[in-house]
Amino acid sequence: xxxxxxxxxxxxxxxGNVEKPKQYLTIGNRPILIHTLEKFYANQEFEKIIxxxxxxxxxxxxxxxxxxIPDQDRVVIREGGATRNETIMNSIRYIEETYGLDDDTxxxxxxxxxxxxxxxxxxxxxxxxxxxxxxxxxxxxxDTIVESADGSFISQVPDRKMMYQGxxxxxxxxxxxxxxxxxxxxxxxxxxxxxxxxxVIKGENVHLVEGEVFNIKITYPYDLKVAETMIAGEx
Amino acid sequence: xxxxxxxxVAPRRFEVAFNEIDLFGEKVIVRPTHLSICHADQRYYQxxxxxxxxxxxxxxxxxxxxxxxxxxxxxxxxxxxxSVVMIPNTPTEQDDVIGENYLRTSRFxxxxxxxxxxxxxxxxxxxLVRLPDGIDPSVAAFTELVSVSAHALRRFDRFAHKRRNVxxxxxxxxxxxxxxxxxxxxxxxxxxxIFGAAFEKLADFSFADRTYMVQDVPADLxxxxxxxCVGGQFSQRAxxxxxxxxxxxxxxxxxxxxxxxxxxxxxxVLEKGLRLFGSSRSGRxxxxxxxxxxxxxxxxxxxxxxxxxxQVEIRSIQDMTRAFELDIQKNxxxxxxxxxx
Numbered sequence: 001x002x003x004x005x006x007x008x009x010x011x012x013x014x015x016g017n018v019e020k021p022k023q024y025l026t027i028g029n030r031p032i033l034i035h036t037l038e039k040f041y042a043n044q045e046f047e048k049i050i051x052x053x054x055x056x057x058x059x060x061x062x063x064x065x066x067x068x069i070p071d072q073d074r075v076v077i078r079e080g081g082a083t084r085n086e087t088i089m090n091s092i093r094y095i096e097e098t099y100g101l102d103d104d105t106x107x108x109x110x111x112x113x114x115x116x117x118x119x120x121x122x123x124x125x126x127x128x129x130x131x132x133x134x135x136x137x138x139x140x141x142x143d144t145i146v147e148s149a150d151g152s153f154i155s156q157v158p159d160r161k162m163m164y165q166g167x168x169x170x171x172x173x174x175x176x177x178x179x180x181x182x183x184x185x186x187x188x189x190x191x192x193x194x195x196x197x198x199x200v201i202k203g204e205n206v207h208l209v210e211g212e213v214f215n216i217k218i219t220y221p222y223d224l225k226v227a228e229t230m231i232a233g234e235x
Numbered sequence: 236x237x238x239x240x241x242x243x244v245a246p247r248r249f250e251v252a253f254n255e256i257d258l259f260g261e262k263v264i265v266r267p268t269h270l271s272i273c274h275a276d277q278r279y280y281q282x283x284x285x286x287x288x289x290x291x292x293x294x295x296x297x298x299x300x301x302x303x304x305x306x307x308x309x310x311x312x313x314x315x316x317x318s319v320v321m322i323p324n325t326p327t328e329q330d331d332v333i334g335e336n337y338l339r340t341s342r343f344x345x346x347x348x349x350x351x352x353x354x355x356x357x358x359x360x361x362x363l364v365r366l367p368d369g370i371d372p373s374v375a376a377f378t379e380l381v382s383v384s385a386h387a388l389r390r391f392d393r394f395a396h397k398r399r400n401v402x403x404x405x406x407x408x409x410x411x412x413x414x415x416x417x418x419x420x421x422x423x424x425x426x427x428x429i430f431g432a433a434f435e436k437l438a439d440f441s442f443a444d445r446t447y448m449v450q451d452v453p454a455d456l457x458x459x460x461x462x463x464c465v466g467g468q469f470s471q472r473a474x475x476x477x478x479x480x481x482x483x484x485x486x487x488x489x490x491x492x493x494x495x496x497x498x499x500x501x502x503x504v505l506e507k508g509l510r511l512f513g514s515s516r517s518g519r520x521x522x523x524x525x526x527x528x529x530x531x532x533x534x535x536x537x538x539x540x541x542x543x544x545x546q547v548e549i550r551s552i553q554d555m556t557r558a559f560e561l562d563i564q565k566n567x568x569x570x571x572x573x574x575x576x
Contacts, residue, residue, distance in 0.1 A: 042307065116253065
């Protein structure tokens with residue numbers, strides 16, 4: 001079984017002076033979260049789409065989904081956790097309680113603030129997670145990446161040809177992800193920025209999925225303007 | 236839902252664009268799976284239309300021959316995952332006399348508005364026709380072109396007098412081949428002659444009674460009716476030859492599109508009392524008739540399989556360009572885009 005996991009747990013601290021978390025802001029005619037959710041809804045591979053949101057936004061999220069998604073039987077709303085990975089674990093807990101976990105349980109996790117994800121990316125994620133156990137959507141880095149250990153001086157300039165920028169979806173066999181996560185030390189957990197890294201630090205393969213430049217993450221007010229421009233002037 | 240569209244913005248250049256479609260409205264949401272490239276798409280792609288037409292029509296998503304799978308039907312008449320062919324002609328009014336494909340108010344995909352190079356398409360349910368189970372999707376992809384032939388032959392049946400001993404089809408390209416295939420199935424008793432310019436192409440018309448190279452047609456050879464599938468710069472020569480070799484009161488069915496104004500020998504049209512009629516595009520009834528023909532005469536599908544050319548997996552904009560460039564190089568056949576985008 002394949003589950004969509006839409007991560008709407010962020011509280012938008014990078015978004016500047018707005019009142020709402022960024023996933024609840026509107027582009028075009030709908031909240032960003034709804035645009036993203038619809039992409040998953042339109043793909044029949046997903047048994048259920050689990051939306052994880054901040055506790056204080058649970059009721060608002062339920063209202064929005066009631067308003068915009070007439071058939072809600074495939075959508076489940078759950079509270080997010082303290083970190084991104086705790087949030088993903090909450091979705092695994094729900095699946096385990098409702099369906100049980102087996103080796104074929106696939107999670108396609110995605111930022112709620114990346115509404116431009118395409119059908120092809122979702123399909124590739126499902127395929128590679130089934131085949132390799134884990135995959136991560138990326139685009140080749142266009143800027144040179146520099147590393148600075150102290151924040152003042154460059155410690156390394158990695159070869160750009162080997163650098164990619166991570167996007168989402170990130171997809172995994174749920175059972176494996178849970179086992180690996182539970183096996184992490186607190187120090188290891190502290191350096192996690194995303195779920196793919198759980199596989200990487202445990203020496204597991206994570207296959208690359210080709211992302212798109214336009215699969216932007218709406219993080220800053222600037223991104224919101226870009227997203228509006230991308231869909232401007234259409235029906 | 237935010238929908239991704241791949242539009243031609245200038246000759247040989249596709250770019251991505253987005254629109255919003257209502258996932259939960261009245262329309263049926265379809266995910267395109269197999270797209271077939273047509274000459275009309277190529278004329279836009281290569282910039283072979285007049286500059287003012289290009290300026291008026293682009294940016295626009297190309298492709299009007301496509302099948303897909305139903306993503307969602309709010310009424311549940313189509314099942315999720317069901318294979319359907321999408322009808323590009325989109326009527327905006329009903330008329331009891333004039334066919335929907337001839338109404339000036341009708342809109343046509345990849346001509347008046349975006350074609351099928353999209354992530355998902357929101358379609359009126361009347362513009363979808365179910366495909367038979369197990370049909371080869373790469374053949375089904377160009378059902379629209381087959382329906383244009385079916386439409387022309389249905390008009391032939393209406394307009395042509397009853398003596399149909401010999402019918403000639405001029406043109407050995409895709410349209411000629413498809414029209415001949417359908418004609419053979421619909422009129423098994425009529426002697427079918429094919430007139431073409433390429434020996435190898437003519438050899439593919441194995442089901443025809445005779446084939447002729449256009450420069451070797453015997454002077455006394457006559458047909459009762461003729462169907463012109465040549466188009467382009469050779470339209471005139473084909474029509475001239477038809478007028479020479481057609482019996483009095485025959486019909487000439489014109490299907491070949493030309494960018495040029497084609498002169499016609501009206502003196503002989505008058506003397507022989509000929510009837511010329513044009514056919515273009517198709518409507519829902521023609522699609523239904525085509526799919527019914529697929530069911531009743533499955534050999535049609537086997538013949539059509541022969542003209543499936545390159546099948547190009549599309550995962551990026553570069554792949555789209557590659558498919559169109561490959562299509563330019565082909566001699567005959569239909570280039571199919573396997574839509575994985």
